[in-house]
Amino acid sequence: xxxxxxARGLSKIFGATPAIEGxxxxxxxxxxxxxxxxxxxxxxxxxxxxxxxxxxTTGEAEVCGHxxxxxxxxxxxxxxxxxxxxxxxxxxxxxxNLTFFAELQDLSPRVARPRIERWLRRFELWxxxxxxxxxxxxxxxxxxxxxxxxxxxxxxxxxDEPTSGxxxxxxxxxRELIREQVGEGRTVILCTHHLDEAERLCDRVAFIRGRVxxxxxxxxxxxxxxxxxxxxxxPHAERIAxxxxxxxxxxxxxxxxxxxxxxxxxxxxxxLVEAGxxxxxxxxxxxxxxxxxxxxxxxxxxA
Amino acid sequence: MRRTWVVLRREWTxxxxxxxxxxxxxxxxxxxxxxxxxxxxxxxxxxxxxxxVESLLAQAPxxxxxxxxxxxxxxxxxxxxxxxxxxxxxxxxTSYSIIGEKQLRTLxxxxxxxxxxxxxxxxxxxxxxxxxxLATWLSFGITCAILQSRLPPETARVAPPTTDWLIAxxxxxxxxxxxxxxxxxxxxxxxxDPRAAHQFASLLILPIIGVVxxxxxxxxxLGWRFWLGTALALAWLDVILLRLASAxxxxxxxxxxxx
Numbered sequence: 001x002x003x004x005x006x007a008r009g010l011s012k013i014f015g016a017t018p019a020i021e022g023x024x025x026x027x028x029x030x031x032x033x034x035x036x037x038x039x040x041x042x043x044x045x046x047x048x049x050x051x052x053x054x055x056x057t058t059g060e061a062e063v064c065g066h067x068x069x070x071x072x073x074x075x076x077x078x079x080x081x082x083x084x085x086x087x088x089x090x091x092x093x094x095x096x097n098l099t100f101f102a103e104l105q106d107l108s109p110r111v112a113r114p115r116i117e118r119w120l121r122r123f124e125l126w127x128x129x130x131x132x133x134x135x136x137x138x139x140x141x142x143x144x145x146x147x148x149x150x151x152x153x154x155x156x157x158x159x160d161e162p163t164s165g166x167x168x169x170x171x172x173x174x175r176e177l178i179r180e181q182v183g184e185g186r187t188v189i190l191c192t193h194h195l196d197e198a199e200r201l202c203d204r205v206a207f208i209r210g211r212v213x214x215x216x217x218x219x220x221x222x223x224x225x226x227x228x229x230x231x232x233x234x235p236h237a238e239r240i241a242x243x244x245x246x247x248x249x250x251x252x253x254x255x256x257x258x259x260x261x262x263x264x265x266x267x268x269x270x271x272l273v274e275a276g277x278x279x280x281x282x283x284x285x286x287x288x289x290x291x292x293x294x295x296x297x298x299x300x301x302x303a
Numbered sequence: 304m305r306r307t308w309v310v311l312r313r314e315w316t317x318x319x320x321x322x323x324x325x326x327x328x329x330x331x332x333x334x335x336x337x338x339x340x341x342x343x344x345x346x347x348x349x350x351x352x353x354x355x356v357e358s359l360l361a362q363a364p365x366x367x368x369x370x371x372x373x374x375x376x377x378x379x380x381x382x383x384x385x386x387x388x389x390x391x392x393x394x395x396x397t398s399y400s401i402i403g404e405k406q407l408r409t410l411x412x413x414x415x416x417x418x419x420x421x422x423x424x425x426x427x428x429x430x431x432x433x434x435x436x437l438a439t440w441l442s443f444g445i446t447c448a449i450l451q452s453r454l455p456p457e458t459a460r461v462a463p464p465t466t467d468w469l470i471a472x473x474x475x476x477x478x479x480x481x482x483x484x485x486x487x488x489x490x491x492x493x494x495x496d497p498r499a500a501h502q503f504a505s506l507l508i509l510p511i512i513g514v515v516x517x518x519x520x521x522x523x524x525l526g527w528r529f530w531l532g533t534a535l536a537l538a539w540l541d542v543i544l545l546r547l548a549s550a551x552x553x554x555x556x557x558x559x560x561x562x
Contacts, residue, residue, distance in 0.1 A: 014559075051415050054555045073417045081415040085408045089313070091320035096313075103309040104416040132320070148412060 002065045004029045004156050004187035005050060010059035012045050019045040021211045023059065027204070029155070032178065032188040034198035036289075037208035037297055043191045044084060046208065047158045050189070051079050064155050077105070080154035084161050084191075086145035090134030094125055094144055097133055098151060105152040112151070119147035123173070139170035146177065157181060160191045175201060199289045207296045214296050216289075219259055224248070224285035227256045227269075230278035239275055240268055257285050306418050310426025311433075314400060318430070321399070332388045332442035339381045339446050339463070343374065347458045362524050367461070374461045379524050382463075382471055383514040389439045389480035390507045394487040396431035398503065401491040414554050424552060428484050435480045443472045467527040475530055478537035483507050485544040489551070 003026045010023035020042030027033045035043045048054045050063055052072035061068040064078035088097050095116065102112035120126040123143035133141060142162070149157060159178065163171045178201050182188055192198055198205050199218055207213040229236070237251040240258065246268065249258040260268065265282070272279060319325065347370070363372040404410045413423065443463070450462045464472075490503050518525055 048558070052554075053411065053414055053558055076415060076417045079415065081412060083408070083411045083415075087407060087409040087412045089317055089409055090407065091317045092313070096316060100309065100313045101412070101416065104306060104413065104418050106417070145412070 002029075002062065003027055004031075005033075005061065005063055005189070007050065007061035008059055010046075010049050010056045010061055012042075012049055012054060013057045018210065020049070020208070023049070023212060025206060025212065025215070027187060027189065029187050030182065030185045031204065032182045032190060032202040034190045034192060034202040034205040035208055036192070036195065036198055036205050036293060041209045041297075042211075043208055044160060047081070047160055047189070047191060051081050051158055052076060077152065078155050080149035080152065080157045082142075082145055082149045082157075082159045082162055084164070086141040088133045088136075088141055088144060088148075091132055093130050093132055094120060094136075095129040097144065098148055101148045102151050107152060115151055115153075116147075119150060123147060138165045139167055142166055142170065143173065146174065150181075154186070156187045156189070158189045158191075161193070162190065163192070163194060163197060195289045195293055205289065207293065209297050214292075216292065218289070224257055224259050224288045225265065225282065226285040227272065227282050228280045229254050229256070229272070230280055233277075236272055236275055236277050239271060243268060243271060254280075257288075304422070306422040307426040307429065310418070310423055311430045314427060314430030317403075318396065318400075329438070332392075332438045335385050335388055336442040336446045339378075339385060340449050343377065343450050343458070343462050344453060347374070347454050368457060370458055371461045374458045376524070378462060378465070378468070380515055380518055382468055382530075383511050383518070383525075385439075385443070386471060386476060386479060387508050387511050388442060389435050389476040390483045390511060391505070392435035392438055393428075393431040393480050393484035394503070394507050396434065397427065397484050397487040398491045400427055400430070401488065411558060414558060420552055420554055420557065421549075423557075424488065424548070428481075428488065431484050431487075432480050435484075436477055439472065439476045439480070443468075467525075467530050470527050470530040470534065474534040475537060478534055478541055482537055482541045482544055485541065485548050489544070489548055492557075 005025055005027040007023050007025045011021045012019045013021075023042075023046055025033075035046060037043050045054065049056055050061060050068070052063075052068060052075045055069065063075045066074040066078065068075065089100070092100065098116045098119070099112065102116065107115070117126065120129050123140075123146070125140060125144060125147075128136070128140070133144060136144065142165075146159075146162065149159075162174050162178070166174065175197065178188055178190070182201075188201075190198060190202060202218060204215060204217050206215045227233075231254065233251045233254055233256045237249060237256060240246055240256060241249045243260075243264070245264045246258050246260045249256065258268075269279065269282065363375050367375060447462075447464045451459050454462055486507075487503065514525065
């Protein structure tokens with residue numbers, strides 16, 4: 001089975017300004033992949049390249065098995081796009097907005113109508129289907145834009161800042177939907193500034209700043225754990241590193257961080273106690289992606 | 304073609320919701336039709352002294368009465384003015400549509416669908432071109448019906464529909480509407496401020512005022528040959544504008560300029 005995305009050295013240069021250079025990615029079908037980077041890093045341009053909205057200056061790619069440049073129409077049929085701004089027609093009703101896009105996707109009314117109703121009901125917008133979207137809240141607009149991206153049941157879904165500006169309730173709805181889509185076998189490409197969102201939802205992440213700086217796998221089965229000791233952690237690091245199943249061990253002052261299956265934790269704690277370490281607390285490590293982001297993406301301030 | 308129709312329907316559905324634009328669009332043909340009807344009826348009911356039109360008589364067809372000459376002259380001036388309808392309505396609608404898309408950033412989701420750029424532009428252009436032409440032809444038809452039913456036979460002979468009016472309305476008007484629309488697409492895509500786009504639309508009336516002024520200042524009368532020549536010139540200009548627009552627009556170009 002081919003990858004959902006296989007990009008090799010894609011670049012886009014506007015005039016003399018490179019927006020993204022050497023984009024090389026491989027994203028497996030049915031996975032969730034995040035593009036992380038600051039504003040202007042080239043995330044949106046990357047999405048526009050992969051959805052055949054802009055032509056690459058160099059490089060090549062296959063999206064859902066279709067060659068970029070040659071099979072652009074097929075790519076557009078295979079992809080759903082949630083743009084950074086919902087981009088709805090404010091004078092048209094929710095129903096009219098979705099019907100317009102269903103028709104552009106060549107969905108017959110017999111196919112489109114039940115799908116539109118299903119998504120509007122799912123997002124609790126059915127009762128407001130005949131109201132112009134100009135009066136909708138940010139969350140409602142975002143949900144409607146998501147419904148628009150999903151109407152033609154694309155194999156690959158690009159979501160540019162899907163929870164930006166949403167309240168916690170709408171954020172949860174959107175995140176549940178992303179999990180559900182991946183569970184149904186769709187591939188989701190997520191552009192986000194919320195690192196915890198990427199960590200929760202995605203299998204892999206790419207750090208971008210004008211080019212791909214690194215691609216990391218998020219180990220959901222082995223989350224990072226932090227143990228804080230009363231004394232220095234360094235003397236105990238070597239002993240813990242030798243235990244089975246422990247990886248990515250880091251010692252920093254009084255803390256040890258590592259990845260290991262939860263079943264391994266008692267053994268690790270026992271080993272530390274036997275070695276005379278005084279444990280203050282053990283906690284799941286949050287923000288490991290954040291640490292990596294700042295290490296890879298944010299340049300060191302000049303001295 | 305089916306997607307062109309989809310885009311066109313969406314444009315009209317949204318247009319119908321914008322009362323200000325609908326009213327301002329309808330006002331123009333109403334005002335201009337009213338002007339023609341009012342002027343024609345006024346001339347028909349007024350006394351015209353032969354000395355007032357002595358110089359004009361020389362240009363009017365032989366055998367015309369003084370009243371017929373004045374009517375003849377007046378209709379020549381108003382014909383050019385009437386062409387403001389096909390020149391301005393498409394420019395108003397299109398500039399609103401494109402600037403609206405720019406401000407709301409609605410084009411990116413549209414361009415992410417399999418719609419072809421030609422289908423998108425054709426839908427947009429037809430959405431403005433068709434109402435402009437319908438407004439022109441409908442208001443012309445109503446104007447002719449009123450004039451021919453209300454004017455005495457003497458002046459009705461000289462009032463529309465005459466050969467020059469028919470050429471202008473059925474040949475010049477469609478070409479003018481098409482050219483105005485294409486030019487507005489090109490210009491509107493380059494500006495971000497809707498006021499600038501509308502100001503440009505209002506500038507399209509200048510060549511029409513120019514024709515009126517030339518007739519008045521030079522004391523010449525532009526007949527059907529002039530309007531036929533204008534139609535040919537416009538056809539040539541339209542081809543150039545269309546080629547320019549076709550060469551210029553692609554998905555990326557639209558996204559960069561409109562998005």
